Amino acid sequence: KQEVTQIPAALSVPEGENLVLNCSFTDSAIYNLQWFRQDPGKGLTSLLLIQSSQREQTSGRLNASLDKSSGRSTLYIAASQPGDSATYLCAVMNTGFQKLVFGTGTRLLVSP
Amino acid sequence: GAVVSQHPSRVICKSGTSVKIECRSLDFQATTMFWYRQFPKQSLMLMATSNEGSKATYEQGVEKDKFLINHASLTLSTLTVTSAHPEDSSFYICSASFAGARQETQYFGPGTRLLVL
Numbered sequence A: 001k002q003e004v005t006q007i008p009a010a011l012s013v014p015e016g017e018n019l020v021l022n023c024s025f026t027d028s029a030i031y032n033l034q035w036f037r038q039d040p041g042k043g044l045t046s047l048l049l050i051q052s053s054q055r056e057q058t059s060g061r062l063n064a065s066l067d068k069s070s071g072r073s074t075l076y077i078a079a080s081q082p083g084d085s086a087t088y089l090c091a092v093m094n095t096g097f098q099k100l101v102f103g104t105g106t107r108l109l110v111s112p
Numbered sequence B: 001g002a003v004v005s006q007h008p009s010r011v012i013c014k015s016g017t018s019v020k021i022e023c024r025s026l027d028f029q030a031t032t033m034f035w036y037r038q039f040p041k042q043s044l045m046l047m048a049t050s051n052e053g054s055k056a057t058y059e060q061g062v063e064k065d066k067f068l069i070n071h072a073s074l075t076l077s078t079l080t081v082t083s084a085h086p087e088d089s090s091f092y093i094c095s096a097s098f099a100g101a102r103q104e105t106q107y108f109g110p111g112t113r114l115l116v117l
Helices: none
Strands: A004-007 A010-014 A019-025 A030-038 A044-051 A056-059 A062-067 A072-077 A086-094 A100-102 A106-111 B004-007 B010-013 B019-025 B032-038 B044-051 B067-073 B076-081 B090-097 B112-116
Touching (some): A019 A030, A019 A086, A030 A072, A044 A072, B019 B032, B019 B090, B019 B112, B032 B076, B076 B090
Parallel strands (some): A010 A106
Antiparallel strands (some): A004 A019, A019 A072, A030 A086, A056 A062, A062 A072, B019 B076, B032 B090, B067 B076, B090 B112
């Protein structure tokens, strides 16, 4: 059974800092991994999707890496801004299934 | 494009009553819809997967008689929480995908906050 864990559970940083969020998964037979953003009481916004054959994806100030063999992914946020404050979720889709297994999330607070 | 809506956005009900939550794909035909539940400060847990015109497939531990899912059309799926109890209070989120999209693409609704008193 796939299990996804995210560290840290919460993170508070001053504006402008670069930061790294971590995601680990137990079953390396994944089809892809996605990073989502969730604002309080809201749905999910897809940020980055990495196919199993890829090692990283970039979008603006965000960079996500994937090391499938070790079961790890990181989300790097450069020059953080207060508007980045949200919960960040990683989710994996196992090969052969359309189901997403979500991690526990990292609550990020960027203070001005 | 690919917008998913949910109604209502929040609902409060008395214990023992039933509540229906709607999930609609506004600009595409959703061949598959997913229902998730999220408890406070926890992650999303998949409850069930439904394909249009077929019975929903429930995840282990999810009571199908308590959480009734209907996907009668390509743009609408409903989740009915029957005989709701306070422990059913949660944030329910649906997502939808369509034939022809990349396998991994799910479009998420904004969620429905359910509070059972």
